[in-house]
Amino acid sequence: MSSFHNLQELRHSASLANKVFIQRDYSEGTTCRFQTKFPSELESRIERTLFEDTVKTLNNFYAEAEKIGGQSYLEGCLACATAYLIFLCMETRYEKVLKKIAKYIQEQNEKIYAPRGLLITDPIERGMRVIEISIYEDRGSSGSSSGSSSVSDSTAR
Amino acid sequence: MHLGESMRECEYSQISTRSSTPMETPYKSRTPKRKKWEAFPGRNKFYCDGRIMMAKQTGVFYLTLVLILVTCGLFFTFDCQFLAQELSPIIPVIGGALFLFVLGTLLRTSFSDPGVLPRATPDEAADLERQIDVANGSTGYRPPPRTKEVVINGQTVKLKYCFTCKIFRPPRASHCSLCDNCVERFDHHCPWVGNCVGRRNYRFFYMFILSLSFLTIFIFAFVITHIILNSRRQGFLVALKDSPASVLEVVVCFFSVWSIVGLSGFHTYLISSNQTTNEDIKGSWSSKRGKDNYNPYSYGNIFTNCCAALCGPLPPSLIDRRGFVEADAPQLAPPTNGIIMYGATQSQQSQMAAATPLLPQQSSEPVIITSSPENGTSLPTRASLTLGGPCTSFPLGQPTPPTSTPSLSCHEAADMLPIHGHTLNHTHPLQEQAAHHHYLTPEEVPSPPGMLHCGSPLGHSHTVQASFYNPASQDSLHEDSVRGLVKLSSV
Numbered sequence: 001m002s003s004f005h006n007l008q009e010l011r012h013s014a015s016l017a018n019k020v021f022i023q024r025d026y027s028e029g030t031t032c033r034f035q036t037k038f039p040s041e042l043e044s045r046i047e048r049t050l051f052e053d054t055v056k057t058l059n060n061f062y063a064e065a066e067k068i069g070g071q072s073y074l075e076g077c078l079a080c081a082t083a084y085l086i087f088l089c090m091e092t093r094y095e096k097v098l099k100k101i102a103k104y105i106q107e108q109n110e111k112i113y114a115p116r117g118l119l120i121t122d123p124i125e126r127g128m129r130v131i132e133i134s135i136y137e138d139r140g141s142s143g144s145s146s147g148s149s150s151v152s153d154s155t156a157r
Numbered sequence: 158m159h160l161g162e163s164m165r166e167c168e169y170s171q172i173s174t175r176s177s178t179p180m181e182t183p184y185k186s187r188t189p190k191r192k193k194w195e196a197f198p199g200r201n202k203f204y205c206d207g208r209i210m211m212a213k214q215t216g217v218f219y220l221t222l223v224l225i226l227v228t229c230g231l232f233f234t235f236d237c238q239f240l241a242q243e244l245s246p247i248i249p250v251i252g253g254a255l256f257l258f259v260l261g262t263l264l265r266t267s268f269s270d271p272g273v274l275p276r277a278t279p280d281e282a283a284d285l286e287r288q289i290d291v292a293n294g295s296t297g298y299r300p301p302p303r304t305k306e307v308v309i310n311g312q313t314v315k316l317k318y319c320f321t322c323k324i325f326r327p328p329r330a331s332h333c334s335l336c337d338n339c340v341e342r343f344d345h346h347c348p349w350v351g352n353c354v355g356r357r358n359y360r361f362f363y364m365f366i367l368s369l370s371f372l373t374i375f376i377f378a379f380v381i382t383h384i385i386l387n388s389r390r391q392g393f394l395v396a397l398k399d400s401p402a403s404v405l406e407v408v409v410c411f412f413s414v415w416s417i418v419g420l421s422g423f424h425t426y427l428i429s430s431n432q433t434t435n436e437d438i439k440g441s442w443s444s445k446r447g448k449d450n451y452n453p454y455s456y457g458n459i460f461t462n463c464c465a466a467l468c469g470p471l472p473p474s475l476i477d478r479r480g481f482v483e484a485d486a487p488q489l490a491p492p493t494n495g496i497i498m499y500g501a502t503q504s505q506q507s508q509m510a511a512a513t514p515l516l517p518q519q520s521s522e523p524v525i526i527t528s529s530p531e532n533g534t535s536l537p538t539r540a541s542l543t544l545g546g547p548c549t550s551f552p553l554g555q556p557t558p559p560t561s562t563p564s565l566s567c568h569e570a571a572d573m574l575p576i577h578g579h580t581l582n583h584t585h586p587l588q589e590q591a592a593h594h595h596y597l598t599p600e601e602v603p604s605p606p607g608m609l610h611c612g613s614p615l616g617h618s619h620t621v622q623a624s625f626y627n628p629a630s631q632d633s634l635h636e637d638s639v640r641g642l643v644k645l646s647s648v
Contacts, residue, residue, distance in 0.1 A: 019280050019284065021280075021281055021284045023325075026307045026309060026314075026316070026327060026328055027307060027308060027309060028310075029309050029310065029453065029454055030327060030328055030329055030341075030342065030454065065470060066469075066472075067470070068461075068464070068465050068468075068469050068470070072468065072469060072470045073464055073468045075468075075470075076360075076467060076468025076469065076470075076471075077468055079471075080360075080364065080468075083257070083258060083261045083262075084261070084265060084361075092470065092471050092473070094470045094471060094472055094473055095473055098473065124473075124475070125477075126275075126278065126281065127274050127275035127475040127476070129277070129281070129324060129327075132280075132281070
């Protein structure tokens, strides 16, 4: 739990500097896929391979959720036969996979992204449109971003 | 369906580290928590604390319900006894099962979320605007229409930008003007079920019309049988007088059969070719458009297409109706002054974030529109664009430079472009940088002037999430503010 504690600390000690949005990749139709292109804003923050791994794993999860095969047909027919009442007691396969995704994202945040000052927002919270990666800057540091010195600069003009 | 969604809510709140800390803001404990359905920007009606979602106009839905209930009620009351005795008791049983299935699918179609796409958050919208600007390069005063082209299975598909929802619509999505939402795999808006038909409820809709066709034909056939059998004993007119309900049922069923069975047939064709009503009406994949035009979403054979549409996985609702509105989500550079450089570097964004609380006090200060703070020359020319007086002098509290107005199809504003475009794009040494900057339109900015008096950024971000704006009224206010701008700048 210490790494989760890190996330809390991240929010307190760091300030939100920027957000990067990974858009959907529609080249394979309407199935959920995100672009694996490495955004330039993250170049200094995280290794390309780590980022691509995360996105590819997420894409695989979504492909699994939306897969049309034996199990999904069975679920669909069973649901139809019970007039869809079965979903009152049972979770759909999609929901099960979404839970797995939520866990995966939390784990990735704790292990990989938070130590680098980044935070991934689960795409489901953004309507499955984007993977939002928040970039935090340490408030204590004298980096190029937020700082009271730069505020006084602008007001002095 | 509801249980699954509530379970999902529990899971997702664990990820969100935002709402878990009590230190976030003292505001939160004072303001009552609203559920997301209460703050939903579309024109939908919600019942049962957000569990039920319907379109605004539901009158025709009640008519459908009444017709079905009355006809079936009459059938079970007046005809079933005779039929059970004369023919077989299984007839009312089958009738009952069909009736329940029809009702179940109708309610499921009408009450569920058709696949509404939630609107973009302000940060997302700003990021998209910036990307569009960069891509277009601001070659002229009128930016080209906002479309993106994607190649799907060898077919070029154009993705359109939705001005209301501030997103690029996924393929097959469409914006329903009645419900004011973008819906995934939009089929059509059906007034009979009082809801849009889209990705999440298309199978229920199809099951509804299919089972209703069977039910209508069933009732029609057996009521006719009842009358015929009766008339053999007593004569035709006496048989009719004996059961007047049957006459009503026959009339209703006769007219329904043609429309419902026709509709079922049409949708069976659509399902087997994996098209939506929208696409079929527009002829998107018709071979008349071109020799190489084909449907990229079709799986090739009818069986797979049908299975995919009816038995495929059911995606969850994206709008999280019963979740709570997040009052304190962290935002980039709170956009309350209405003019933010999203093409700016990080340093400038945070400068503005820090500077916005100063705005109400320093009303004579120019509002920050600079492309770069180092360029002192930029300020004097842009001072003409700023709010010289108190913020309330403009209804929205912020002027919006006309470079953004063409995106709102604000044709009058486009005429003003030469004035501002000149100062923005031609006189500055940092012309290129200026070209990349895109200003927020009032639609994107949470506009209530009251916000400008909130001194703290926390207050800003609080209202950002909780408020939603009516684009239509914003447009007219925006036009007025732009006209006001022109007068200022011409001085």
